Amino acid sequence: MEDLNKELLLDLYHTMVRIRMFEERVRDLALKNEIPGFVHVSIGEEASATGVCAALRHTDFITSTHRGHGHLIAKGGKLDRMMAELYGKRTGYCKGKGGSMHIVDFALGILGANGIVGAGLPIATGSALAAVVAGRDAVTACFFGDGASNEGTFHESLNLAAVWKLPVIFVCENNGFGEFTPAQTVTSVRDIATRAQAYGIPGLVVNGNDVIEVYRYASEAAARARAGGGPTLLECKTYRWEGHVVGEQAFLGAAAYREQAEIEEWKKRCPLIRFQQYAIASGRISAAELKKIEDETLAELDAAVAFARESPLPDPAEVTEDLYA
């Protein structure tokens, strides 16, 4: 990390802390039914969203998934408007019409969080195409999971992006599970990154819990894309600490699809702890500096929850608004 400036390092940590704290709070609020609907949190997967978005410019685009809070935060989303959306309030990013699976800030270049697995891949391909047709040097990063790599959109989009050499970074966040099914039991290859070979593009396995490694790989992919070198597939190996959906125990009952020991093993590889150890060992960042970030984020989060709670509900008459442009 010696070559990375301190401001960037602190930003990386700040983003990961914002994601972790937001997701933990959302999980707790959802378990108390204060947040309704399906809520998918990304605790343990903070480094991939953070590292990739840190490698992008403000004018670059991303597409996100049902497990997308972290992507929005990493691209600059405001916690108060996010929380308000989860509460279904008028002040939320989508005026209470999107919810957890569709929460985006279009102004930040976020072209949708998709509740349909794999739906973001064609959209990201199209957004990259728009940059090429319009002669802009914008890059699109497309987040998706291991499950989406078995959808037709993955294969069609990698092919099309490769044929047209589009500036897109396909970021597979392999968190080990598609819902309750272990990825390795339904995926033909051990490393999804190897599927890139079929489309003649670079495919790289990345330690998805190492934010600095993710940042470096994503930066290289972004530079290649901007220079006209076409798409890259990055497979960020990580792990989903929480269930597929908050509160899944209620319908899973006694059925267990993984061992607790496995979860504990991955918690030892926590991306935040890993960063703290790097940072302090490097001598460039103190524990106090990290603590300050955590304290500030906690205050921001408390304010976000208060904002969400106090915000007005949408008026029933708004149900037909925004159907057409």
Next chain:
Amino acid sequence: MAEITYREALNQALREELDHDERVFIMGEEVGYFGGAFKVTDGLLATFGEKRVRDTPISELTIVGAGVGAAMGGLKPIVELMTINFGLLAFDQIVNSAAKIHYMFGGNAKVPMVIRAPQGAGHQLGAQHSQSLEAYFLHCPGLRVVIPATPADAKGLLKSCVRQDDPVMFLEHESLYGVKGEVPDGEHFVPLGQANVMREGKDVTLISYSKCVYDAIAAAEALENEGIDAEVIDLRTLNPLDIGTVVESVKKTARAIMVYEGWRTGGAGAEIAAQIYEAAFDHLDAPVERVATLDTPMPYNARLERAALPSAAQIVQAAERLM
């Protein structure tokens, strides 16, 4: 004003809109070097180049999804599906992405995309190449559904679609590409949501769109010989739907027949009939009739195909039942 074909009218609209706005581009299977499966995009590649007239792989879902992304990325894509039958592979991106993005994201993002697709039967192409699927899209809020019958409307509606900001299913009938008609030169726009009264009459209203408009007109001419004065309405667009023009006509004639090539059950005619009942029940002298395609997959044999499809003769019989 010149007499040109439906195909040429569409080509003219595309050419003019590509020329008018550099954000407009076309992509689809065979649209470039081959000029389109039905030659609608013929010559556009030579004028506008590979950047803006793009041949794609056979990947319907990703072509439409890429159109969504390009539209959100600031462009105005015109995506051609070789036929609507293949468009079913793209159904997810049409229904779950294009139709919903503006609403689902609280009005923050727009998807100004036109999806052009030929559809319809009549050429013995069998069950998987002969469908009219407008009702599937009419059912989905957030999509505009535009379905022109005449060359002038083909041009005027397509240009209007490109100039507005909602996702559009622009459904062309494969049997109409060679039909000729007077088409205004240059800037010619037909607004969405404005039905066209093709023929005035006082005894019965024939409500139709796309190719069946011609069957309705033929039926009206035949009915004239029997002393039945039929009014013919071409809806032009199903979303927005100009129900006002329909209701006004039905109040005058007290009888209505829906004429359409989609399947009878759950077709656009069923929806419009329901709206007629809601708005003009007391004015009706008889139930609304539906002349549509039989509820079967389209058979290959020409005789069977004719038996499945609606015809002018069936419209005449329906009118006679109503009188």
